[in-house]
Amino acid sequence: MTDTHDTGSADLPVALVTGGSRGIGAAVVADLSRTHRVIAWSSGDADLADPASIAGAVADLGLERLDVLVHSAGLAWDTPVQSTDWEGWERMFRVNVFGVAELTRLLLPALRAAHGTLVTINSGSGHRSAPTMSQYCGTKFALRAFTDALREEERGRVRVSSVHPGRVDTDMQVALQESRGNTDYDGSLYVRPESVAAAVRFAVDTTEESIIEEITVRPVRG
Template identity: 40%
Template structure:
């Protein structure tokens, strides 16, 4: 039975991944921003363990984990949580930049640092669910794309650093996925939201599990998923 720690399990891709892992009998640790959210996740995913830590304040993650019991080994660390706020660079305030970079980039880096001993022990796998915006930046996507370009760099550096010890690193680049975040993006863009036009979260979950389940003689380093309609 493999052990996984997952961010973003509350909705969208994260919820789909968590459900798939739970259904096949794996052990789940789910990161929650506060105790109330942790209780909601345990109710939604029976048998899952929870850790409390606010990704919006990555400097406090080490302190928070120091007061909780962590898994002894981790077969995977799955970074799925993220935020987006669209707007021209000329109109984007510092607060948006700081929050976006904290949650989408700095927190994954810190979470990975804190859990690397457990991942190394298990010769585990780190998966970063990135975005098409981590490959191409468009107008009004500046802060989000910058965070995702940075996340790509983080994954590439981590892969080179940890490859010799057997830790695998995968970046998944989904296109537009039918999630609550996508509904928010459409609202910000002033467009009508039709979820049937976009990738189902379950399809991205399948891509993530494909990377996790690949035999140890190979490694999927990058995987791009695009809408098929």
Template identity: 40%
Template sequence: MTTHRPVTLITGASGGIGSALARALAPTHDLILGGRGGAALERLCAELGAQPLPLDLTRPETFEGALAGLGRVTNLVHNAGVVDLGAVAGQGHVVWTHTLAVNTVAPAELTRVLLPQVRAEQGVVVFVNSGAGLRANAGWGSYAASKFALRALADALREEEAPHGVRVTSVYPGRTATPMQEKVRTQEGAPYTPEAFIQPETVAATIAFALNAPRDATLPDLSVRPGPQAARPHEAGA
């Protein structure tokens, strides 16, 4: 196991939870921040002294080329995701294919490609799941299916990689005050009130705890729910 600073790769790094996690880890981790590219990712990398990693999560066949020569990777945090609400009767295969590609297939392929580095460091793989990965409500079929599948991926990986010293954690946040949640509330035709939701820094602190936990502990599943002070809307996921 390495004695250097851990190198942590975060997907969806410029989003609400991703950027909060990057800032939380920056003092003690070297960071590789994955995203679609653009000004937001560039600014975050410049702020934190992180390495940018442009990735198109809809094209997992490009990952091996994009990751060639990357070097050390201790931890891998799968944080990127997409959501499009709609009834099963109203969502065609294009929505399902896109949602499953980004939320499930991309994490599986990215994990496969990076496992040699993570094994060498006896690192941690974190899957940022959702409350929708534990319960599927009406209108959430495609997203929940992708998150149920992500849970299965994490559970299988945990058993497979235990002999290699790799720990695997699934984190299930409730509704979190992020741009993604704002989009969800718009799709639901409801107001977006950030104070009613978990703050992204709280979810980031939970993920950081899983990454930094002493090696005599394994944290398979962590659920994060709004505290009693929050005036919660109906909690379906995201």
């Protein structure tokens, strides 16, 4: 079931947030719910690795207008190239890139109808690659290529913003640190999900004549 955080009026602008069940996406849902009717998706609402699941979920929504689409769902893990396999490449690209592209394609008419805003949650890994992160960085570089192309295609119709967090205190970061042998996880070292949500809010609230094209949010301690 799609989780709708209805803040009251059917006249409110509508936002859809993928990955809305946890982490950054959940913080975005909480923040946007102050001003929008927010539809929060988890993997149970639409498996972004599966085009049929995406198409079914979009059809169920039946949206003619969509004011905000935030792509937050994503996968991340460490794998040195020597240990990668075909399935891992495919799984991560399906969720982090192909699912974003397909969901965007299906919702573009509704976004255009509302002169809406689309935000992708990218990463510092969308700009810099690193050891053991060829798959994750590969997907985030690809996501940036997608976002940059879409921004120019839709200029004047849909505003397209890219948010690039550094390390954020979420389940994803806990799992990454664990896999790197960090048994002393301290979430206070990392950006809070609410701080990323504030960057999304900035992109959504920007005035009619401007686009926040790209924002980076990094931990103070690097």
